[in-house]
Amino acid sequence: MNLASPFSITLWVITILALLGLPIGHAMIAGSILYLLMAGLDMATAAEQLLNGLYTSYVLLAVPLFLFAAELMNIGTMSDRLLRFCNALVGRFRGGLGHVNIVQSVIFAGISGSAIADVAGTGRVIIDMMTRNGKYTPSYAAAITAASAVIGPIIPPSIPMVLYALVSDASIGYRFLGGIIPGLLMGLAQMVINAIMARRRGFPVEEPIPAREWPGITVQALPALMMPVILLGGIRVGITTPTEAAAIAAAYAYVISLVLYRSITLRQTYDAVLASARSTASIGLLIAGALAFNYVVTVENIPQTVRGILSGYALSPTVFLIAVNVVLLVLGCLLEGSTILLVIVPIFVPTAQALGIDLVHFGVVVVFNIMIGLVTPPYGLLLFIVAKMSKAPLGAIIRDTFPFVVAMIVALALITFIPELVLWLPRVSGYKG
Amino acid sequence: MAFALVRAGIWLRGRAENVAAALLATMFIAFIIQIVFRYVLNWPLGWTHEVCILAWLWGVLWGAAFIVTEADEIRFDVIYGAVSENTRRVFSLITGAALVGIYGISLPAVTDYVRFMRVERSAYLKIPFDWLFSIYVVFAVATLIRYLWLMGRAVRGEAPAALDHARIRDL
Numbered sequence: 001m002n003l004a005s006p007f008s009i010t011l012w013v014i015t016i017l018a019l020l021g022l023p024i025g026h027a028m029i030a031g032s033i034l035y036l037l038m039a040g041l042d043m044a045t046a047a048e049q050l051l052n053g054l055y056t057s058y059v060l061l062a063v064p065l066f067l068f069a070a071e072l073m074n075i076g077t078m079s080d081r082l083l084r085f086c087n088a089l090v091g092r093f094r095g096g097l098g099h100v101n102i103v104q105s106v107i108f109a110g111i112s113g114s115a116i117a118d119v120a121g122t123g124r125v126i127i128d129m130m131t132r133n134g135k136y137t138p139s140y141a142a143a144i145t146a147a148s149a150v151i152g153p154i155i156p157p158s159i160p161m162v163l164y165a166l167v168s169d170a171s172i173g174y175r176f177l178g179g180i181i182p183g184l185l186m187g188l189a190q191m192v193i194n195a196i197m198a199r200r201r202g203f204p205v206e207e208p209i210p211a212r213e214w215p216g217i218t219v220q221a222l223p224a225l226m227m228p229v230i231l232l233g234g235i236r237v238g239i240t241t242p243t244e245a246a247a248i249a250a251a252y253a254y255v256i257s258l259v260l261y262r263s264i265t266l267r268q269t270y271d272a273v274l275a276s277a278r279s280t281a282s283i284g285l286l287i288a289g290a291l292a293f294n295y296v297v298t299v300e301n302i303p304q305t306v307r308g309i310l311s312g313y314a315l316s317p318t319v320f321l322i323a324v325n326v327v328l329l330v331l332g333c334l335l336e337g338s339t340i341l342l343v344i345v346p347i348f349v350p351t352a353q354a355l356g357i358d359l360v361h362f363g364v365v366v367v368f369n370i371m372i373g374l375v376t377p378p379y380g381l382l383l384f385i386v387a388k389m390s391k392a393p394l395g396a397i398i399r400d401t402f403p404f405v406v407a408m409i410v411a412l413a414l415i416t417f418i419p420e421l422v423l424w425l426p427r428v429s430g431y432k433g
Numbered sequence: 434m435a436f437a438l439v440r441a442g443i444w445l446r447g448r449a450e451n452v453a454a455a456l457l458a459t460m461f462i463a464f465i466i467q468i469v470f471r472y473v474l475n476w477p478l479g480w481t482h483e484v485c486i487l488a489w490l491w492g493v494l495w496g497a498a499f500i501v502t503e504a505d506e507i508r509f510d511v512i513y514g515a516v517s518e519n520t521r522r523v524f525s526l527i528t529g530a531a532l533v534g535i536y537g538i539s540l541p542a543v544t545d546y547v548r549f550m551r552v553e554r555s556a557y558l559k560i561p562f563d564w565l566f567s568i569y570v571v572f573a574v575a576t577l578i579r580y581l582w583l584m585g586r587a588v589r590g591e592a593p594a595a596l597d598h599a600r601i602r603d604l
Contacts, residue, residue, distance in 0.1 A: 013531070021513030021521070022528035023506040025497070026576070030535040043539040044546035047573075051566050054490045058482070061489050064457055065464065240468075247464035270454060273461075274500075277453040281496025282505045288493060336507055379511055 006038035007300045014293070024339050028289030035296045046292040053291035058243065059172060060287065062113075062162045064280040065246035070117035071272035072253040073108075077263045078224040079122045082107060083129075085221035088214055091206035095198025097130045098144050099191055100206075105148035106187040109155035110228025111249065113162070115374055118152040119145060119385050127390045135204050138392035140197070143400035145389075146382040148190055150371045150408065155183030157231060157246060160341055160370060163287070164363045167346040172242050173235050174426040174433070178364045180232075182415045182422055186368070189407040197403065223256045283338060290342035303350040310351050317355045321362075321416050324348055325369055329409075332373020336381065340370050358433045360426055361419045368415060372408050375401050449499035453492060460488035480557040487555075487565065494568045498575035503583075522587040529584035536573050536580075544570055 002008065014031035018024050032046040054060070073079055083104055090099040104126065108118050123145050130141035153160045156176030165172035197203070209217070218225075231249055234240040240248065257264040297303070310320070331340050345366055352362045374382045377398050387394045415421045423433065467481035513524060547570055551563035 017528050017531055018509045019512055020524040020528050021508055021510060022532060023508045025507065026532055027528075030532050033535050033539045037535075037538065042542060042546075044542040046539070047543045047566075047569050048546055051490070051569055054493060055486055055565070058486065061460065061464070061485055064460065064489065064492065068457065068461060240472075244464070244468055247461065247468060250461060251465055273454040273457050274450055277450075277457040277492060277496055278500055278505055280457065281453070281493055281501045282507050284493030285497040285501070286507050288497070334511060335509065338507065339509075379509075 010035040025285030025289035028293040032292040049295040050292045062243045062246040066113035068276040069250035070112035081221045088209040092208040095203040096206040098194035102148045109152040113157040113159040115149045115152040118149040138390040139396035142386035142390035146386045147404035163341045174431045177426045178422045189411045328369040337370045456488045456492040494572040498572040525587040529580040
């Protein structure tokens with residue numbers, strides 16, 4: 001590649017501005033405008049692409065709606081009831097609260113589409129429960145909370161899957177379904193690790209909940225437990241689109257909190273709306289930047305060029321998938337997830353397609369991978385959040401997260417090389433891939 | 434004087450937040466109306482779709498312009514978060530100057546494009562596209578002012594705060 005070409009200068013400028021701390025969305029918009037200027041094109045094209053892209057990407061509306069649903073869940077007492085239910089379910093095994101943490105994350109994953117929302121919602125409560133009376137070390141409580149939150153966006157609904165659908169241009173319903181088994185697999189892998197750790201480090205069991213309290217606890221949690229059923233049921237039988245499902249989820253969470261649990265005030269409603277608006281805008285800016293930059297990438301024929309270069313190496317799909325996994329795991333340590341999805345992944349998609357890799361399978365592998373990046377240092381967003389919540393030193397948390405990361409990478413290898421784990425459920429639901 | 438300015442700033446910020454919240458609430462309500470009409474009453478509507486999209490477009494750009502704080506921004510901060518305050522000031526000056534320069538140069542072309550779009554109207558509500566897209570001009574101008582202000586602060590010696598990760602929300 002010519003190092004002085006407008007495109008390479010643009011790449012340098014975006015990289016340098018981003019490294020110096022400019023918000024990535026702004027860096028990409030500015031870089032795209034600079035490209036247009038250097039290439040002698042109309043500088044308004046960046047704005048045009050970004051505006052039209054936002055205006056026509058209806059599927060993206062799921063992002064604010066899923067964020068809103070999660071905010072509502074967290075304000076109401078739905079999360080607490082869910083936690084009590086999980087405690088009744090798995091609390092009495094060795095390392096009980098660790099299992100509770102994981103099972104709770106799996107169920108919450110079926111409600112919320114965001115790992116950050118999962119941690120923000122129940123993270124503090126469960127970390128407090130685990131560290132009370134010195135049962136678990138704060139760093140282990142923090143580590144397992146961060147690791148299990150990663151399951152959130154793998155099991156649908158999922159904001160990263162929505163972003164992937166945007167860059168790979170295909171139905172997101174099947175993508176959602178494809179994430180279910182891998183998400184459960186990840187939960188299972190983590191429970192195995194927790195069981196091993198519990199034995200080795202002598203973690204306690206919880207007081208078993210008497211059987212006569214079970215029905216009450218289940219009834220209390222039922223409205224929350226119904227939410228994944230409604231969401232997935234609707235998408236699975238094709239009644240609702242994922243975007244509509246997101247709106248229904250938010251409405252459902254609100255009505256339940258308001259009417260059934262009476263646990264949400266007007267002020268809290270406003271705060272939830274505002275918090276979702278704020279998160280929407282910060283992801284939205286990144287999406288806007290990606291839309292503008294996407295135009296540059298298209299003009300330069302980058303995906304075709306990359307495909308050309310790669311086809312020179314006669315890659316097999318397996319080698320390609322391994323390479324993508326390695327690249328994404330490394331990038332996941334350095335970059336934030338939605339940036340990888342919106343900027344890096346589009347470069348791989350055409351090659352995956354050309355190699356005959358199913359795009360639903362590819363999407364789940366990619367999202368799984370990027371989610372692991374949320375708990376790998378130095379840039380693991382979830383690690384920072386749980387460190388703040390638990391007040392445990394980051395180094396100790398990273399050490400305690402390590403076995404979980406290893407287990408997740410094993411799970412990643414499984415879903416990479418056994419595509420049926422991803423594709424079985426979409427196929428029985430009518431996916432022709 | 435300075436105190437009054439700060440108070441005015443806080444007041445304006447509150448109103449900007451009201452607008453952003455109203456946009457998201459509008460999107461949500463329009464969505465619910467759409468679903469009820471389509472699935473319950475079997476009477477598909479078109480305008481709700483357009484209201485949703487409009488609220489999304491405006492919500493993103495309005496929010497990015499006025500309510501996203503420095504701590505909320507999605508950025509690469511492995512380096513930015515690790516350097517000294519003085520270095521961060523220099524970073525802030527470099528990135529600010531680049532952004533102000535590029536957004537500034539392109540502003541006339543962008544304004545022309547938005548004005549030109551008045552020839553088209555949206556499908557259902559017949560809103561002229563120059564109105565719909567004018568939010569980009571608002572966004573660009575607000576961003577210019579914001580970064581000039583950030584540069585001013587850096588020159589005066591106030592370093593941008595290191596990030597509070599726990600406040601960043603994304604995936």
